[in-house]
Amino acid sequence: MYRETPHPIYLKDYRPPEFLIEQVELRFELDPEHTRVESRLALRRNPAATRGDGSLRLHGEQLTLMQVAIDGHALTPAEYRVDAEGLTMHRVPDRFTLETQVEIHPSLNTALEGLYQSGDMLCTQCEAEGFRRLTYFLDRPDVMARYTTTLVADRTRFPVLLSNGNPVARTDLEDGRHSVTWDDPFPKPSYLFALVAGDLRAVEDSFVTASGREIQLQIFVEPHNLDKCDHAMRSLKKAMRWDEERFGREYDLDIFMIVAVSHFNMGAMENKGLNIFNDKFVLARPDTATDVDFDGIESVIAHEYFHNWTGNRITCRDWFQLSLKEGFTVYRDQEFSADVGSRAVKRISDVRTLRAHQFPEDAGPLAHPVRPESYIEINNFYTTTVYDKGAEVVRMQAALLGPESFRRATDRYFERHDGQAVTTEDFVRCMEDASGRDLTQFRRWYEQAGTPELSIQSKYDATAGTYTLSVRQETAATPGQPVKYPFHIPLTIGLLGAEGQALPVWLAGESAPPAPGTRLLELTERAHEFTLVGLTERPVPSLLRGFSAPVRVRDDLSDADRMFLMAHDSDGFNRWDAAQTLHERLLLALTDDADHPIPEDYIAAFQRALRDPSADRALLAEVLTLPSETYLSDRMTVVDVDGLHRAHRQLTRCIGERLRADLLAVYHDSAETGDYVFSPEAVGRRALKNLALAYLVRAEDGEGLALCRAQFEAAHNMTDVMAALRLLTEQGGAAAEAALDAFHRRWAGESLVLDKWFAVQAAAPRADALTRVMALLHHPDYSARNPNRVRSLVSTFSNLNQVRFHAADGAGYRFLVGQVLELDPANPQLAARLLKPLVRWRRFDPERQRLMRTELERVLGSGELSSDVFEVVSKALA
Ligand code: TRP
Ligand code: ZN
Numbered sequence: 001m002y003r004e005t006p007h008p009i010y011l012k013d014y015r016p017p018e019f020l021i022e023q024v025e026l027r028f029e030l031d032p033e034h035t036r037v038e039s040r041l042a043l044r045r046n047p048a049a050t051r052g053d054g055s056l057r058l059h060g061e062q063l064t065l066m067q068v069a070i071d072g073h074a075l076t077p078a079e080y081r082v083d084a085e086g087l088t089m090h091r092v093p094d095r096f097t098l099e100t101q102v103e104i105h106p107s108l109n110t111a112l113e114g115l116y117q118s119g120d121m122l123c124t125q126c127e128a129e130g131f132r133r134l135t136y137f138l139d140r141p142d143v144m145a146r147y148t149t150t151l152v153a154d155r156t157r158f159p160v161l162l163s164n165g166n167p168v169a170r171t172d173l174e175d176g177r178h179s180v181t182w183d184d185p186f187p188k189p190s191y192l193f194a195l196v197a198g199d200l201r202a203v204e205d206s207f208v209t210a211s212g213r214e215i216q217l218q219i220f221v222e223p224h225n226l227d228k229c230d231h232a233m234r235s236l237k238k239a240m241r242w243d244e245e246r247f248g249r250e251y252d253l254d255i256f257m258i259v260a261v262s263h264f265n266m267g268a269m270e271n272k273g274l275n276i277f278n279d280k281f282v283l284a285r286p287d288t289a290t291d292v293d294f295d296g297i298e299s300v301i302a303h304e305y306f307h308n309w310t311g312n313r314i315t316c317r318d319w320f321q322l323s324l325k326e327g328f329t330v331y332r333d334q335e336f337s338a339d340v341g342s343r344a345v346k347r348i349s350d351v352r353t354l355r356a357h358q359f360p361e362d363a364g365p366l367a368h369p370v371r372p373e374s375y376i377e378i379n380n381f382y383t384t385t386v387y388d389k390g391a392e393v394v395r396m397q398a399a400l401l402g403p404e405s406f407r408r409a410t411d412r413y414f415e416r417h418d419g420q421a422v423t424t425e426d427f428v429r430c431m432e433d434a435s436g437r438d439l440t441q442f443r444r445w446y447e448q449a450g451t452p453e454l455s456i457q458s459k460y461d462a463t464a465g466t467y468t469l470s471v472r473q474e475t476a477a478t479p480g481q482p483v484k485y486p487f488h489i490p491l492t493i494g495l496l497g498a499e500g501q502a503l504p505v506w507l508a509g510e511s512a513p514p515a516p517g518t519r520l521l522e523l524t525e526r527a528h529e530f531t532l533v534g535l536t537e538r539p540v541p542s543l544l545r546g547f548s549a550p551v552r553v554r555d556d557l558s559d560a561d562r563m564f565l566m567a568h569d570s571d572g573f574n575r576w577d578a579a580q581t582l583h584e585r586l587l588l589a590l591t592d593d594a595d596h597p598i599p600e601d602y603i604a605a606f607q608r609a610l611r612d613p614s615a616d617r618a619l620l621a622e623v624l625t626l627p628s629e630t631y632l633s634d635r636m637t638v639v640d641v642d643g644l645h646r647a648h649r650q651l652t653r654c655i656g657e658r659l660r661a662d663l664l665a666v667y668h669d670s671a672e673t674g675d676y677v678f679s680p681e682a683v684g685r686r687a688l689k690n691l692a693l694a695y696l697v698r699a700e701d702g703e704g705l706a707l708c709r710a711q712f713e714a715a716h717n718m719t720d721v722m723a724a725l726r727l728l729t730e731q732g733g734a735a736a737e738a739a740l741d742a743f744h745r746r747w748a749g750e751s752l753v754l755d756k757w758f759a760v761q762a763a764a765p766r767a768d769a770l771t772r773v774m775a776l777l778h779h780p781d782y783s784a785r786n787p788n789r790v791r792s793l794v795s796t797f798s799n800l801n802q803v804r805f806h807a808a809d810g811a812g813y814r815f816l817v818g819q820v821l822e823l824d825p826a827n828p829q830l831a832a833r834l835l836k837p838l839v840r841w842r843r844f845d846p847e848r849q850r851l852m853r854t855e856l857e858r859v860l861g862s863g864e865l866s867s868d869v870f871e872v873v874s875k876a877l878a
Pocket of ligand 1 (some may be wrong): 127128265266267268269270303304379382388402
């Protein structure tokens with residue numbers, strides 16, 4: 001909690017650490033109420049740093065210092081000073097051993113940062129700056145050290161004691177306690193330290209690496225969850241193999257452990273050799289988890305595993321470089337999912353996320369570059385810009401270099417920087433060195449915030465046989481960056497002939513045409529003109545294939561062109577994107593005018609798609625999914641909350657009515673046969689089936705409603721159960737209440753399934769949504785101490801139920817701010833994230849703006865805020 005205005009940290013102020021820590025020895029006497037932490041650090045002056053005043057300052061927060069000694073001599077109070085943020089020793093030698101003893105209180109730690117209690121277990125979360133809540137330390141990622149950790153705890157309450165590296169000693173003590181010592185041979189920054197203590201069981205397996213080493217794999221869970229680990233283990237082994245094949249990266253330690261905990265602020269954490277997971281990204285059984293959950297587990301397990309090379313072996317010099325590990329690791333997990341599943345479907349879902357979350361962030365008051373220049377609270381910078389746009393920035397470099405050259409560049413990166421704490425600049429230099437390309441201008445992607453907009457105009461000249469594309473790029477100003485320079489943008493395009501065949505993209509001046517197909521054009525100026533030759537007919541252009549850059553595109557294609565692309569483009573992503581644009585244009589027109597006609601050829605195009613027997617079902621489901629109301633609101637200058645909702649319902653109902661027979665046919669021939677399988681085909685089939693059901697039910701089709709009730713009763717997999725429950729809940733009435741009650745009774749005690757029960761009610765756009773959400777806050781199963789539960793109710797309502805959250809009376813805003821203020825003292829990270837839907841306040845009509853601003857001001861005026869919430873709210877109002 002701050003009292004004064006917290007001050008920002010600047011990238012330009014970076015200095016190397018004055019001291020290095022060579023060896024860390026830790027001893028934890030674990031107890032939920034009072035844990036004693038003894039630390040012995042081997043410190044030496046950093047030859048690469050400028051000499052200060054001879055003092056040493058260590059980070060430390062919420063620690064009770066019991067003792068501090070240098071080279072075995074206890075310091076007197078005159079020799080050091082303790083404040084709320086650290087320990088200063090006034091005079092220290094150039095090389096010495098520092099011993100400290102502190103006491104901490106895990107059971108009181110509701111922030112879930114540092115050492116905390118989750119259920120009956122104890123665990124840590126140190127990224128970004130949580131290690132300083134365990135002991136006094138140079139808690140910054142450019143201080144890499146070797147750790148030996150001894151854990152001491154009651155043998156019956158905490159039979160399992162885990163930390164990083166390898167177990168090297170176990171002892172039973174006389175007082176009913178036992179101790180385990182762990183040694184991690186790899187130097188690491190403090191944010192990768194972890195420990196876990198609990199009564200846990202492990203699912204075990206093993207993996208033989210490319211070089212023939214056998215790695216022991218363990219997933220630790222509470223005993224009743226042992227039957228929900230198969231998918232996580234399978235995903236882990238797939239990820240390990242893939243990283244060897246695609247990036248030449250082998251695992252280094254002899255054991256790899258995963259622990260699932262039920263109280264966690266984020267998705268998961270890549271601690272060296274001991275990944276700690278939000279249990280939502282580990283536990284799955286076909287009857288408890290949906291396809292989306294299975295998918296999330298596969299990619300988060302992979303993400304954390306991949307961090308072992310991109311993050312752990314090579315880490316960040318400072319937190320401004322966060323995207324060095326996060327952007328690259330997201331890129332790696334996206335590529336993994338694309339390789340083991342469907343590439344086009346994966347790209348579609350990643351771009352959906354980018355457009356729905358990152359584009360609005362980049363256009364709002366919290367816009368920041370992939371490599372930010374300042375922050376108040378680093379926890380606020382684990383953003384979609386750093387993660388997802390960061391991944392796009394790596395993807396663009398891969399595209400510019402081409403696969404062979406990109407692989408050479410990543411090999412070079414791993415070789416050159418292994419064991420170091422480096423910067424995004426070091427990464428880009430490896431790309432340049434391995435390829436011979438100059439990426440000077442490309443670096444702007446790390447430095448400039450904002451989403452570029454490409455305007456593309458086309459002109460066909462029949463006599464000359466030329467097709468000219470005029471491309472302009474423009475990026476709007478963002479906070480602190482009034483002027484934007486042009487980006488280096490890879491623009492991938494293809495041309496289609498009248499039969500849908502690929503035409504060569506032949507640039508004027510080239511002596512011969514290239515093979516027909518996709519071609520990469522590079523934009524570096526504000527405006528370019530590309531003249532394409534050898535065209536005997538006007539081609540249809542397929543622009544930004546595979547979404548080759550994180551940009552918005554404004555083009556001059558007609559609806560007929562888009563229907564043509566939707567039917568014929570060889571690029572699956574662009575077939576989907578053409579459909580999305582058709583939906584979007586129609587929905588925005590309906591928003592403005594409820595009487596806007598729904599064109600026959602639009603309905604016909606989707607009917608043809610539904611009737612195509614060769615269609616990939618997963619892709620078809622994506623094509624038939626309307627853009628969300630939240631996404632559409634980002635496409636309007638002034639968001640028309642109610643108009644969008646009405647338009648969405650109107651078009652949904654129209655599709656459900658007009659395509660009724662086709663939807664029913666699709667539903668029936670997608671029926672589940674046999675046991676649940678998690679494969680791209682099966683997931684696609686279920687997605688299409690449940691989408692068809694949704695259209696029918698939302699059109700209030702009698703047969704559809706009957707099918708929905710039957711599906712809820714009969715389905716054995718959670719994907720189908722939830723799809724039906726969601727639709728029943730939306731419809732409301734006795735059937736909905738009965739289904740919700742039955743579901744609650746069936747799943748009492750299964751925390752992750754109960755999260756779904758809360759979420760489905762929060763998401764239903766019924767008139768009584770907020771009343772219901774507020775009542776659920778008092779449900780015996782609700783707990784403000786469990787972030788998954790809070791998100792399932794509060795965030796689902798404020799992010800996924802746009803029309804009710806933004807109700808004209810402002811009740812949704814008041815509710816959210818009430819929750820934020822209540823949560824902030826306990827868990828600032830969670831509170832700051834909860835506040836996000838309000839930062840877009842300037843995009844709404846004047847009355848809603850006023851209501852939202854009033855609520856933001858209520859936050860700012862409410863006294864002691866965390867630096868997390870303070871930063872979000874003050875920037876939102878700036
Ligand atoms: N590094 C984690 C990742 O894989 C992110 C993370 C987990 C995190 N827990 C956190 C970040 C707590 C900040 C605070 O992406
Ligand atoms: Zn990560």
